[in-house]
Amino acid sequence: MKTTLLVAVDSIRALLHERLLLGLMLIALALIAIFSVVLIGERKMMTRAFTAQAAANAPDDSKAADTADVDVGPAHSTVATAPTENPPAKAPVSGHNLSPEDRKKLAEQMEQMSSIFQGFFYQVGSFGGSLVALFIFSTAVATEIRQGTIRITLTKPVSRPQYLLGKYLGGIAVMAAYALIAGAAMILFARFGQFDLSPATRFAPWLMFCRQLMLGSLALLLSLYVHPFLASILAFFAGNGLYSHANPLFYLLPSYSAFNLFGQMLAGTLLNGKDVLLLSLYALDFVILMLLLALWRFRTKELV
Amino acid sequence: MPAIRLENLGKTYRGGWGKKGSVSALRNLSLEVREGEIFGFLGPNGAGKTTTIHLLLDLMRPTSGTAQMFDRPAGDAKVRRRLGYLPESVNLHTHYTGRGLLEFYAALTGIPPETRTGRIDQLLRLLKLEEAAHRPVTKYSKGMLQRLGFAQALLHEPDLIILDEPTSSLDPVGRKEFRDILLELKRQGKTVFISSHILSEVESVCDRVAIMDKGELKRIGTLQELSAPVSVKLTVRGVRGDLINALTATSAEITFARDEVVIKCTDPATRERVETLLAEHQLTAERTEVETQSLEDIFFSALGPKKEM
Numbered sequence: 001m002k003t004t005l006l007v008a009v010d011s012i013r014a015l016l017h018e019r020l021l022l023g024l025m026l027i028a029l030a031l032i033a034i035f036s037v038v039l040i041g042e043r044k045m046m047t048r049a050f051t052a053q054a055a056a057n058a059p060d061d062s063k064a065a066d067t068a069d070v071d072v073g074p075a076h077s078t079v080a081t082a083p084t085e086n087p088p089a090k091a092p093v094s095g096h097n098l099s100p101e102d103r104k105k106l107a108e109q110m111e112q113m114s115s116i117f118q119g120f121f122y123q124v125g126s127f128g129g130s131l132v133a134l135f136i137f138s139t140a141v142a143t144e145i146r147q148g149t150i151r152i153t154l155t156k157p158v159s160r161p162q163y164l165l166g167k168y169l170g171g172i173a174v175m176a177a178y179a180l181i182a183g184a185a186m187i188l189f190a191r192f193g194q195f196d197l198s199p200a201t202r203f204a205p206w207l208m209f210c211r212q213l214m215l216g217s218l219a220l221l222l223s224l225y226v227h228p229f230l231a232s233i234l235a236f237f238a239g240n241g242l243y244s245h246a247n248p249l250f251y252l253l254p255s256y257s258a259f260n261l262f263g264q265m266l267a268g269t270l271l272n273g274k275d276v277l278l279l280s281l282y283a284l285d286f287v288i289l290m291l292l293l294a295l296w297r298f299r300t301k302e303l304v
Numbered sequence: 305m306p307a308i309r310l311e312n313l314g315k316t317y318r319g320g321w322g323k324k325g326s327v328s329a330l331r332n333l334s335l336e337v338r339e340g341e342i343f344g345f346l347g348p349n350g351a352g353k354t355t356t357i358h359l360l361l362d363l364m365r366p367t368s369g370t371a372q373m374f375d376r377p378a379g380d381a382k383v384r385r386r387l388g389y390l391p392e393s394v395n396l397h398t399h400y401t402g403r404g405l406l407e408f409y410a411a412l413t414g415i416p417p418e419t420r421t422g423r424i425d426q427l428l429r430l431l432k433l434e435e436a437a438h439r440p441v442t443k444y445s446k447g448m449l450q451r452l453g454f455a456q457a458l459l460h461e462p463d464l465i466i467l468d469e470p471t472s473s474l475d476p477v478g479r480k481e482f483r484d485i486l487l488e489l490k491r492q493g494k495t496v497f498i499s500s501h502i503l504s505e506v507e508s509v510c511d512r513v514a515i516m517d518k519g520e521l522k523r524i525g526t527l528q529e530l531s532a533p534v535s536v537k538l539t540v541r542g543v544r545g546d547l548i549n550a551l552t553a554t555s556a557e558i559t560f561a562r563d564e565v566v567i568k569c570t571d572p573a574t575r576e577r578v579e580t581l582l583a584e585h586q587l588t589a590e591r592t593e594v595e596t597q598s599l600e601d602i603f604f605s606a607l608g609p610k611k612e613m
Contacts, residue, residue: 006411010397017399148395152456155361155389156412157381303363 003158007166008173011140015174021135028128029181035124036189039117046113047106054102118201119262121189125182126208126260130215133175134236137216138228140167141298150303164298168291171216179209203276204261210283211259217290218254224297254286305375307464307495308337308360312369315355315519329355330519332369337497337512339463342490344506345499346603347516353499354392356516357468361389373464385413388457392468392499394449396441402452403428403437406459413460427455430485446473454482458489465489467498471505483509507599515606522606531597536575538567538589540582547585554578564590 015021141164144150154163183205190201215235222231240253257263258279264271313333319325330352337343347353358364360371362379371378374386396405403424410420428434431451436444444452450473457465471479479502486509489496500506506513507527514524523530543551543565551558554577557568569575582588597605 003412006408010408014397014399148391148393149397151361151363151391152389152396152409152453153412154363155384155387156409157384157414158412159381300365302365304358 003162004166007163008169011167011170012173024132024135031124031128032185035121040192050106122204123262129178129208129212132178133212133216134219134232136171136174138219138223138231140171142223142228145303160298161295164295175212179205203271207259210280211256214254214283214286217287221290221294224294224301306336307339309372310335313359313366313371314368315359316367328519333521335514335524339495340493341511342496342509344510344513346513351516352519353516354468357466386463388462388465390453390457390467390470394453398442401438401440402433405441406455409456410459415460427458431455447478450474464495469500503599503603515603517607530602534595534597535568535570537593539591540565540587540589550581
């Protein structure tokens with residue numbers, strides 16, 4: 001175990017020195033930041049437009065509506081399937097004289113907008129994370145074989161399984177850090193944008209992490225057969241989303257789409273703890289299977 | 305117990321698809337390296353030296369035969385604790401400083417933390433890397449990388465050290481220091497398996513050598529065992545005219561120096577004839593000088609004509 005951890009720590013250090021990886025992570029996080037700013041700005045514009053329209057429809061309130069930004073408070077996407085009958089308690093249109101009906105309409109629109117924004121936010125974070133995961137796992141062992149650094153490491157008292165598991169653990173640690181950063185960014189995004197995080201969004205960093213480990217473990221396995229770049233492409237497009245339930249490939253290929261909350265956020269589907277647990281177990285099964293296959297392949301792989 | 309035992313070791317690289325274009329890199333190699341000896345492993349490019357080392361280190365799987373170290377299969381974790389390896393191309397992790405890299409390998413080889421720093425300092429001093437110890441490995445020159453690679457190979461004081469072209473990037477001073485370290489290792493009873501192109505280097509330190517060509521073992525033994533006499537010079541006093549006439553009739557080269565006659569025989573038949581003539585005249589050689597082949601002569605005679613390294 002100690003040896004595996006040593007290899008894992010070495011792997012993390014190597015990844016932190018990898019400019020391309022750092023660049024990818026920075027780009028992913030920058031995209032998240034830019035997206036947050038754009039979405040928050042967009043939300044404000046929509047609110048203004050709505051309030052102006054409401055004010056035009058109700059001449060009595062027009063003066064108030066024209067005056068300033070309208071704070072509609074946190075928007076809720078939690079129960080989009082069962083829209084709120086009354087305006088959310090936390091969503092007063094403070095300082096303005098919108099009618100209760102307008103307030104309700106505005107709150108509903110904010111809900112929808114919030115779902116869409118959070119969905120897009122998740123997509124950006126998830127895509128960036130997938131690129132990072134593919135890079136990390138597809139190059140973890142293959143690059144060391146290509147560069148020849150593995151030759152010295154494996155002539156030390158390090159078994160091949162210890163080495164592979166250490167590399168994998170290092171990758172997991174970096175991906176966990178990415179998921180934490182993306183999760184924190186999501187919370188900040190919601191706070192600054194005055195969105196209320198939906199339950200689906202609350203689970204997003206964890207499910208994103210699971211999906212990325214699935215991608216990564218498949219990329220790692222494939223990289224033991226083909227070039228890391230090709231392994232990454234194959235792993236990325238290996239999802240069963242293109243196949244129907246009648247096609248055997250549907251059951252053989254990984255179900256990445258189940259971890260993609262974008263659709264659920266848009267459709268407003270409620271994701272509960274049980275769903276998350278089942279998805280986590282599925283991801284765990286998949287990752288273990290891929291790791292076992294990778295260990296089997298690596299056991300006899302020529303390393304020169 | 306031999307430090308290394310190879311039995312009928314073979315390796316064939318398969319071509320792209322099927323067996324077409326497959327290359328036999330090593331064929332039925334059997335040899336033993338004894339504990340405590342410095343063993344030179346020689347051969348031109350493509351002779352199978354590096355392939356043999358990779359098989360021995362379990363970085364590759366043999367097509368046939370077995371490789372053992374200290375009576376255990378190649379790749380055995382216990383054996384690796386007793387093994388130090390310096391590859392031909394020293395590719396080291398670039399995300400460390402020189403000292404950091406040695407600390408990582410020291411931890412991997414299980415050197416206790418309390419002795420780690422002392423051992424690393426000792427090796428950095430020995431290999432003249434003290435000043436560069438805190439520099440990133442990316443800033444090291446080729447020669448420094450080779451020294452650092454050598455340091456990691458010696459770090460855990462292994463019983464068997466496998467060196468693949470260890471001095472290819474060193475300057476003459478570095479080579480001399482390297483030879484001194486090898487001799488010190490020998491004095492400590494370590495076994496060194498050294499693959500090299502530089503014959504003079506091997507000649508000066510190795511107890512035994514093996515010469516490989518095209519994946520086959522051509523010769524193995526001590527330098528004395530491998531070197532055939534090139535010529536024998538017999539110095540004789542009191543040689544009379546009739547004997548001189550008889551000697552000049554043979555293919556021996558005769559030279560006169562004051563009252564001595566030096567007879568140089570370049571083949572065994574001539575030497576036998578000369579010795580018979582001397583015996584008939586009741587004379588014996590006062591001095592006999594045997595000129596033997598250099599390692600280079602042995603090497604090229606093993607490979608056959610016009611072989612380039």
